[in-house]
Amino acid sequence: MRWAAVAAAHGRAMTPATDWHELIGADPSYHNASEYGLPGVWDEHPAEGPTPPDVARALIPVLARHTRTPEQCWFGLWNGYGRWDFDRFPSFETPGRDEVLLAGTLADAVSPVSLDEFAELPDLWWPQDRAWCLGGDVDLVSTYIGGSRELVADLLAAPELEARPTAPGEKVG
Numbered sequence: 001m002r003w004a005a006v007a008a009a010h011g012r013a014m015t016p017a018t019d020w021h022e023l024i025g026a027d028p029s030y031h032n033a034s035e036y037g038l039p040g041v042w043d044e045h046p047a048e049g050p051t052p053p054d055v056a057r058a059l060i061p062v063l064a065r066h067t068r069t070p071e072q073c074w075f076g077l078w079n080g081y082g083r084w085d086f087d088r089f090p091s092f093e094t095p096g097r098d099e100v101l102l103a104g105t106l107a108d109a110v111s112p113v114s115l116d117e118f119a120e121l122p123d124l125w126w127p128q129d130r131a132w133c134l135g136g137d138v139d140l141v142s143t144y145i146g147g148s149r150e151l152v153a154d155l156l157a158a159p160e161l162e163a164r165p166t167a168p169g170e171k172v173g
Helices: 003-009 020-024 053-064 106-115 149-157
Strands: 073-078 091-094 097-104 124-127 133-135 144-146
Touching: 003 020, 053 106, 053 149, 073 106, 097 106, 106 124, 144 149
Parallel strands: none
Antiparallel strands: 073 097, 073 124, 091 097, 124 133, 133 144
């Protein structure tokens, strides 16, 4: 489901700062939102959490073209998932979150779902050369990527992705 299609179906304009509840005409608590969507346009609200696996798979080739180190990447995985034992991994803090530090290839970002369809993907990804950084969160419905103008242009041009540019300091939905 593309947010742009949902916005058009509801007759609303969409900007990078638009929240999901604004698109569907709901209050921020979703109390007046339909649980079943708009038939033919969307069936359910976007899931909160890290980058969805299908989006992650579409991002990998784009991100790989914009780093010299796709075989050396770092990942931050929220340590609040109760089914994993993270004690043996190094950790770091982000605002409001404790993350486990993992390393692997860029393709490894989606390897958890090849082992377990319900596995959680990392919230944060970045290559060793720090050419870009991908960030999400367990409480967000969007993924954010910082990088070069060339990377941004590549992301915006990717037909399998729905992307919007933002500027530093700009509120995002």
